[in-house]
Amino acid sequence: MSSRVNWKYFLLVVPTIIYVLALSIYPALSVVYQSFQTPSGHYTVSNYTALGYYGLQSALIDTLIVSIAALVLQLFLALFIAMIMMKPFKGSKAFSTIVVVPFGVATVVSAFVFSQIFSPVGGYANSFLVGFGLNPVNWAGTSVTQLGIVVFSDYWKNTPLVALILFSGLSGLSPSMFDAATVDGAGPMRRFLHITLPNMAPIMSIALLIRGVSEFNIFALPLVLIGYHPPLINTLVYEFYTTTSGTIYYSYAAATILLVIIMVYAMFVLWRGGAKNYAL
Template identity: 30%
Template sequence: MGYNWFDRNLKWIYTMPALLFVLLMMVFPILYTGRISFYEWSMSATEPPRWVGLENYKALLTDGRFWHAVGATFTFTAGALFFQAILGIAIAMLLNRTFRGQNLVKTLFLLPMVATPVAMGLVWMLIYEPTIGAANQMLKFFGLDPLLWLGSPNQVLPSLIIIDVWEWTPMIALIIMAGLSTLPNDPYEAADVDGATAWQKFRHITLPLLRPTIVVALLLRLIDVLKTYDIIYATTQGGPNFASETLNLYGYVLGFQYFKMGPASTLLVLFFLLVMALTLALIWVRKKVEA
């Protein structure tokens, strides 16, 4: 009897662990966050959460600091993705040739990606230190004016974008290198016969063939960049003057510094919808590109 039952329910039994994991570790927290977003709760053990309906949503949508965070999130994401895409493709093309010590260079190149982000944040803080840091020493060496980097509301986002580009370009390059290795040879041979230049080959053969790969790489990075928290918290904690306060950071501040679990959850729900909308939009673009 046991065997038969097992056989009949095989599909359920094998998928159960994965299903349970997803339910417990992903679906439940999301639903719970959604629930708290309608309450006012300060994590108190003596005062239970209080139902406030849509108040949290109303308050957040009229909160200047929230919209500022939305702006910072988009600026940071757009800047980081733009440079990562261009540099990632360029580096992938470069490393795709065969040369001596190729593997060593590839390995070294991946190091920023595997280093601990918070530790790297602290290192970058030293580099960016306007008085004693390496960044300004370098500018001085080239005869340029020193910058304030993380210490200025205007320069902080570009400075953070540089860190993110430094850390995550290797990932884009890695995915694109994988894409490059699957490209067929025939179009290139045909192009050679027709006497195409290197640029023409890149522009009219490589890029179009790579497009699906690039979209996937950008999609993965987009989701990650939107959620960036570690390097920003380690370097500026959202300052100066909230200039680098992204949605993720504002959510943390609301939850763990102001202990307003309701608004914090509201923000996360809105953020979740935003990330999902952008992801769906990109997937739609990808389908268009592939069709």
């Protein structure tokens, strides 16, 4: 193929590349740049130091807790779901359809429904507990229960995606491996630990990368479910952004921190998962 032909086809890609670069690199650079500025245009790191007084540490820790808890829960249950989907049983098609349904529900809608379920007054979770003779829980009472309902709601909405990813990974595994292990006397647990898990590691790291980046970016769900308190990184950024009186520079600083965390996380997973595996 001559280079002249290459150029002609490359021109077809140029609009997309320009579109994506113009709408992402430029804004990201301007966020980083302005995070080091005062409203009057001087250079400063005061935006970062000020964040400490506004609960940046706890927002970071809470975001980490929510992300890790949600990832572990989603990965574990999605693997379970994917393994059920692999089994031929009557109604397996209905099961696959039911499991995929939350994927189609808008985040704000699912947040609204869970806010009704976990409402401290007139909530369905409490009416369930009381129906079983247990004490009702004040879900809005502590930050532990608040973060818990965020994790649970997030799990409902996003597990289907992870399950579908893992399902296609499982369908790619050769059944003969399992047969051979069974003949050699390996039980279900050992087959899972020594065959399923190692062979699923690359696709699980992809699921971790995609979901992990989204978990750090979790925004609409906590905003509807628990508001600004306890703050997560995104709700903190948004609070600075919507509050008047010059706090927009704090939001730039907090957004820069979020950007750095996501870049580090993506690099880490790509490195641990073996960049070679991403055979694009």
